[in-house]
Amino acid sequence: MILIENLSKTYGSNRVLNNLSIAFDQGKVYGIVGENGAGKTTFFKCIAGLHGYEGTIESNYAPLKEHLGFLQTDPYFLSKMTGREYLQLLCNVRKKKVSNFDEKNIFNLPLNRYAADYSTGMKKKLALTALLLQENGCFILDEPFNGVDIQSNMIITELIHKLKSLDKTILISSHIFSTLSNTCDEIYLLKQGSFVRHVYKEDFEDLEKEMMDRTVGDSIEKLQLK
Amino acid sequence: MNYYLSLQLEIFHRHLSESGIPPFLAYILLGLLFVGLSVVIFTSLDSAYAPYVYALLGLSLLSPLSNAKRNDFLKSCFSGQDRLKVRVLENVLCSLPFVGFLLYQGAFVVALLLVVGAAALGSFQLNIKSNHSIPTPFGKRPFEFTIGFRKTFYFIALLYFVAFMAIVVGNFKLAIFTPMMIYFICLIYYNEVEDAFFVWNFAGSPQQFLWSKMKEALINVSILCVPLIVALCVCFPSKILIILGFQFFGVLALMSALLTKYAAFPKKPNVPEGLLLTICILAPPSLLVVVPFLYYRATKKLKSVLNDPN
Numbered sequence: 025m026i027l028i029e030n031l032s033k034t035y036g037s038n039r040v041l042n043n044l045s046i047a048f049d050q051g052k053v054y055g056i057v058g059e060n061g062a063g064k065t066t067f068f069k070c071i072a073g074l075h076g077y078e079g080t081i082e083s084n085y086a087p088l089k090e091h092l093g094f095l096q097t098d099p100y101f102l103s104k105m106t107g108r109e110y111l112q113l114l115c116n117v118r119k120k121k122v123s124n125f126d127e128k129n130i131f132n133l134p135l136n137r138y139a140a141d142y143s144t145g146m147k148k149k150l151a152l153t154a155l156l157l158q159e160n161g162c163f164i165l166d167e168p169f170n171g172v173d174i175q176s177n178m179i180i181t182e183l184i185h186k187l188k189s190l191d192k193t194i195l196i197s198s199h200i201f202s203t204l205s206n207t208c209d210e211i212y213l214l215k216q217g218s219f220v221r222h223v224y225k226e227d228f229e230d231l232e233k234e235m236m237d238r239t240v241g242d243s244i245e246k247l248q249l250k
Numbered sequence: 251m252n253y254y255l256s257l258q259l260e261i262f263h264r265h266l267s268e269s270g271i272p273p274f275l276a277y278i279l280l281g282l283l284f285v286g287l288s289v290v291i292f293t294s295l296d297s298a299y300a301p302y303v304y305a306l307l308g309l310s311l312l313s314p315l316s317n318a319k320r321n322d323f324l325k326s327c328f329s330g331q332d333r334l335k336v337r338v339l340e341n342v343l344c345s346l347p348f349v350g351f352l353l354y355q356g357a358f359v360v361a362l363l364l365v366v367g368a369a370a371l372g373s374f375q376l377n378i379k380s381n382h383s384i385p386t387p388f389g390k391r392p393f394e395f396t397i398g399f400r401k402t403f404y405f406i407a408l409l410y411f412v413a414f415m416a417i418v419v420g421n422f423k424l425a426i427f428t429p430m431m432i433y434f435i436c437l438i439y440y441n442e443v444e445d446a447f448f449v450w451n452f453a454g455s456p457q458q459f460l461w462s463k464m465k466e467a468l469i470n471v472s473i474l475c476v477p478l479i480v481a482l483c484v485c486f487p488s489k490i491l492i493i494l495g496f497q498f499f500g501v502l503a504l505m506s507a508l509l510t511k512y513a514a515f516p517k518k519p520n521v522p523e524g525l526l527l528t529i530c531i532l533a534p535p536s537l538l539v540v541v542p543f544l545y546y547r548a549t550k551k552l553k554s555v556l557n558d559p560n
Contacts, residue, residue, distance in 0.1 A: 073557040074450055089557050090453040100445040102393070104400045106383045109392035116391065117452040138383055158451075 025049050026071065026088065026162060026193060031079035033066055033217075040066045041077070042217040048162075050084075051191040053184060055204035057235075058214035064197045065097060067214065068164045071195075085161050090118070093155030095165045099147050101139040107150050108135040114154040122157050129153065131176055144171035152180065162193040169203045181206055201232050251336055254327065258340070271521050280521075283528045288351045290532060296423050301357035303427070305364040308348030310405060312341050312371055334373055341372035387473050393448075395470040398439030405435060406474065413478055417485045425486065426496055429478045433500035436471050437507040437527070446516045449555045456552035460512065460545060467508055468501065475500070502537040506530050509544035515551045 026048040033041040040063045070077040072094045085091035131149040184207045205228045213221035223231045266276040292300045345368035352361035388395040409428045416425035510523045
């Protein structure tokens, strides 16, 4: 599990995260939703330890960083490094030995091609494969469905179900509500650095409707499209 | 076009300013180091080969300017003729320090060849796209060496050829120069700074991280250099101690390049780190002091990325 207390993050005078306190249990999938700039990625990077912060983050994994798989919105790839070498590198740094990458290549990626030349979706699938091969206990998946084809979206959804059954802790952010309602047990709504709503599975529909009303409202009508 | 070139100069000045050194002082220091390195090359090599090796080095340093992405950007800014003029002009301008030193050495023909070569390189674009990657012997330990080898394998092949020729004609000075050049090429591999995410992923302390990187570097550079060193030891048995001494300092220089990268991490090593590294190359015994210093600085820099509480 991950226990967060009074987590705050400021950039200069700009307070991005406001005293967040929350607990993420093992074997559960949590969705974090919010508008662009709400602080989702900053929140994830604080948990990962990629950003400094105020407050405390504790976990039954010590240290959490070494058991955490973090899929970034826009995974970074080095030039002239093949997909296979990327997987090898990320397994090496976690001291995991994988004998056959081809067998584990569930997205059928061209592993002998340079990863930097992959399409957006392929890059995301490669980064996700690497995290799975690392055998992490916790996963942060920042926009895992973005740019990925529909078949792979299905595989990712099934993967999340499988990870949940293996008692892993999973945090997901997504701008596609249906992907969250299919996978999450609970959803937190982040707004201006604070959690303003917390809903369980049975109330997902209400949350979606509420967000729809609040976000869309009559804004499209104002355009007076002809 | 003038605006583009003045903008390049401005960007260069910004890099210098960010490093904390006033541009005028940086120019003086860089000039002195350039002359120092040039003198080292000309004094350590046979006078018949030195200008050619020096010109090749000058040309090799121009290759990043031919980068496909950079050229795509230029294409979007300039029409065909103007883009060609920009590329040729910047290549020739960048080669001028080398041309100047060649002229000072009296190597007029080689200087002319360098200008022509630089201009010709400017009219080419390295945009070879393929579904296949270049195989490397570093697949089990991928990163700096896999990436660097793919960019420089032709130089390494050329150096092996030069070493073979040097052994055939019994020219020890030239022969010992080849593994040193390979070490120098490998130093450049550590110029590429990875995203903090790759370092963050490492399971262990900063010390463990640096030792694993150094172990990898040692294995990888050995794959490239050991065949040459063995050949040199067999063909010049009376010079074994000199050969091994050079290798020792080559390895230390490689370690200092690796540690320099992480001493500046997550930023790219800038002028101060570059100066320190160049001093090490010019005065190898200084490595014995500089390497521990860089190791200490690198462990401090890596603490926050690796969330090390100690």
